[in-house]
Amino acid sequence: MQKNFESLMSRSSMRWDTQTRYKMLLEITNAVVTRTNREELFQALSKELRKHFPFDRMAINLYDSKSQSISYFATAEGVQPGGSLTRQSRPLADASIARMVVQSRQPTIIDDLRRYSDLSSVGAMVKAGLTATMAFPMLVRNRVLGSIHFSFRSAPEHITELTEVLTDVSRQVAIAVDNMRAYTELARLNRSLERQKDFLLQSSQEYKQDDFFYASAAMADIMKTIEQSADTDATVLITGETGTGKDYLARCIHNLSSRRSHLFVKTNCPALASSLFESELFGHAKGAFTGANDKRVGRFELAHGGTIFLDEIAELPISLQAKLLHILQDNQFERVGDSRPVPIDCRVIAATNKDLQESIRAGTFRKDLFYRLNIVSIHVPPLRERRDDIPLLMTKLTQIQARSMNRAEPAYSHAALERLCGYPWPGNVRELKNLVKRMVILRAGDRISAADVEKILESALPQGQIVSEEVASLRKSERQHIIKALAKTRGVLGGKQGAARLLALPRSTLQYRIRKLHIQPEDYLKSLN
Template structure:
């Protein structure tokens, strides 16, 4: 009959160990951890039950990754805390680690006098903490070693051989509980990933029109040739061009023509990334990482894994945040806020800017190393004024697709109005043209459109026409458009009836430009009577 050592009130007492006692012990452990849904709660309940029976001075569970040969704590250890023990910090499994012995052999590793094993990794720290003996048990489920469970004592147990056999049976039960917890966590993470993918796809679908990028100019033919050549590679691409030239459309086109087309295209608006939101938005955060973080959240890089991440207006990213982005691009891994383990990521990066990044490098506003990392392939999209032959084709196709989407009869554009529009310099480029066409669909559905209708509805003949000597700056044109949109929407910024929707841009982008142009939406709210 085996003897079980139980530590109670700092005295060792011997009790009989038999089948009935074993069954009762394992049942109590199982009941203590069966309904736990997190690592921390499972370990807390488990350690409480194990301490009641075995009176350890330190208990820890370590997870083992056989592919990377690394280990990490399942949860913060209970009891004595030696120096150098960091919960959740992944590290390589040293050849001389006591956990290595149990993992390689698949058998318990018992160290009844730690002072004789100080040459082994981390044993010195245990001795300094006052621990004299340690028993390490492999957690094995279906021939797979999940990790190890460690029982450590200040005083050597008097019947350590018998205790080892009892704890070996106990560790098998613990291994099953740990595997179930890891499977539950993985399933929960996969479900969350699918939910966030679904939400992202629903929110982004409206921003993307299927179909071709309409052009007739030789400039755009050259752009499309470059896209065809680079789409099938995984190289980083930098798309440059003025605001409204269609850089985001081309980024999506590159994704759709690439082998990654069956995975997500994730757009990130860099001007909207503040220092406080940057890491959480791009890399995600763990549950409880900060006040209000009630659940784990996936970042945009993780959502883009195996797909494409589009960094729009990257020239607006503050210099202090550029280093963090560069690190992820170089190492292809990141850490969620509130975690210290790295998550690998395989995402193709496409960036866009309306700024001269080289000038930013010279003035110290943009990192040189990040610039060279991004400009592997650069595609410059010419402004609409440099390709007037594209304008009639764009007008006709936007008129058709948008009128069908709105379920309204398409206006009819006469030859003189197309010629007139081709002479306008379009500071807002394709976006401005599209918004003008959409507005005419609303105001004059099914009616012929003449040049005088354009002149009456839009100030194109006063500013910006090539035949006029008075040309507005891009900021003036943007300010004028935003003010008109806010006036029409009575100061409402977001929503389907808001200015952002009317202008065809994301709400965050409009808010950024309003702040930059010193426009306050409150100035356009209806005045109380």
């Protein structure tokens, strides 16, 4: 069946002498060996082969021995039986030409397709006007990469010799395809390593365990909780105001755990583009959407064996909260555009400056996810509630900053430290660190008095107490203004009669401000009663 040449032997006179064969193989090798793109390699191969013999269809299948499936290497050229085809993998059919080639590792030559209508896809080929086909295995290092197929409207001449020539061609193509796949995989691994390096650099730059100082009982209790839970896989929920050091504590948990030799992957939820949120977290398959030219490893997969830190978890869209819950329950996820589950082993630490109970009541955060995350709960009090830490933080951080800038340390008087302890620190530890930098830059080697502190605090406009109070007043005024508009429009945002038009704001901006100012329906509906 496979090598039925009798009807064609009369047309099998020599066409390619040895020198011509070598020249053709050299030209094919030169055309495809440097190609790193599938379509380019396929088109270059087709162009070279057409110089030497005609065919009506050419296709290359890639074979996956693990899943027993095949996929098109590139868009098949020429006649398309059954319409256009994609690169999506498909099971290797039991009665198919591809299976015969893969299993036998020998060429399969059929000079009259009508006699083999029981084979998969042959009916569609005949219907498309094809009468003969030649299929060859692609072998590299005793491994089957796939098969290359040539089909014809009429059986080719010199078929015996053509079989020998195309057997040699298939070996060269197999090497080129294997090299291209190795290059593609190496490029993917390099991109993955670059991302890992970025996370490692970020961690090393932002976290130094020696920079962590505390004297208060509240922080001592927190450190005790961290030490007790660090070496477990329990999920941790860290709450507290902005600037209290939640991400620092998350890194501390990771570095004290058995996962410390693996990646700590920080993910700032609000910073991710909403359109690519899912792809960034879970990765995507090649071709999953426009622009997905290659498989992408998501942050969860990067954190395999280590820890993923989801900062500002309250900003995670409700649709992705369900997927996160699935990961916590089943320890697996699916990439965008791929239905195959990916097993994952990573610890999840989440943080937020929001009241999640309030978010649950507002319907913006899932209650079941909250319970899954809140196995170990750590609340970091604001700096104004742990004033015992302030003198130690000021002196130690000043020493560190002065060394890094190669400057003399400023010294703080007792009155200066008392004034700093009395300051409310709306920006918490982050604000304190910025103030220390200003002290080292502007007052290196000086003795800092309470009056000096007062001047520096007043000059720190973005986070000074006066400005903080003014901003709070402005926010309150803006909130009341929006509530009045919503009450007037009975909660309607868009349209000619909506609150957005009344306030001369884009609807999306108004929606953002409503979320930011925590405006709930009851805030404006009660004024209608």
